[in-house]
Amino acid sequence: MEDIRMCPKHGFYRGESCKKCGYVGEVILDKERVEKLGRFISGLLRHYPDKYRLEMDENGWVDFGKLVRVVKRRFKWANQWLVKAIVYSDEKGRYEISNDKIRARYGHSVDVKLNDLPEAEEETLYYGTSEEEASRVMEVGIKPVNRRYVHLSTTLEKGEEVARLRTDEPIVLVIDAKEAKKDGIRFIKVNENIVLAEEIPPKYIKDFIRV
Template identity: 75%
Template sequence: MEDIRICPTHGFYRGESCKCGYKGELILDKERVEKLGRLVSGILRHFPDKFRLEMDEDGWVDFDALARVVSRKYRWANQWLIKAMIYSDEKKRYELKDNRIRARYGHSVRVKLSDYPPAEEDVLYYGTGEEEAHRLLEIGIKPVNQAYVHLSTTIEKSEEVARLRTDDPIILEIDAKAAMENGIRIIKANDYIALAEEIPPKYIKRVIRL
């Protein structure tokens, strides 16, 4: 986790220096970034009802209402700091539009995400470990503790995900084009992540050992 600072030219960023080399004013230290991120992520992905926030089928909640909940939990937090967290997030976890906010991916609550575009990649990737890979080749890829299977748009990103769980990652190559042609909905969450309700085993076309 990194501090959030602000550059007068490029806006909010994370780390010591902006991409232009300017060392901006500190907005949030990394401890508060982590606290704020955990709370906002938890609300938007897992437990909006706990805070009596209404979420529509596409995952949107009212931004003002979310900000009020956050400020009650952390008195130092406000709308501006929430926006700083959102706009500086290189992983593009959140989306803010028309005074509504949502998590782009990672939901455990059921959401349809009907306004997401279909994935345009012909091939997608899923990073896992050796033992799980054998099981997935038999039963397919299904979500665990999440509403959707998270697929990566590049081998490199799938390896990053896999290495969070294992030192010896296995990458499964998914024939996304064939899956979508046969009616499986695969949607694009951001530049690096696509979502599917499940991937049957017949669409796992190749096992890549790194």
């Protein structure tokens, strides 16, 4: 976890200096508070909006002002500016703010449709995993665990990166998204690295790579 700072030219960023221009700004949110606030926002937008009476639509959007009020009740030092700092400095593109609404773009356990996100154009996708899990999903397919959607990677490199978070002996499964689309499986593009799908039947797993 890194501190969040502000660059006058490029806005919020994480780390010592702005990656776009090298500017070293003052810390506006230290890493301990980044972790606390980030975890709470993630929970509100992905897992338990109802617990805090946040009305979420089918595409995952909640009212930004209402979310800020919930956050301020939990953390007296927080405000809408710091919530925006969490969102806009996040290099993985976890969150989105638009028209006084905020949402998580992926990682949900609550039931969301995400119909306003684009269809993925990639014909091949990748799923990083362990050897043990790879043997199982080759037989039964890839299904979400504690999530609404399966998370797939757009490149082999990203698939390997995900796999190495789980195991020292990573396996990357190669998904034939082109054929799956023909059979009606929907692939949702959430950012340049991540694509979502409800489930991947085993017949679309066309190869596995030891990396």
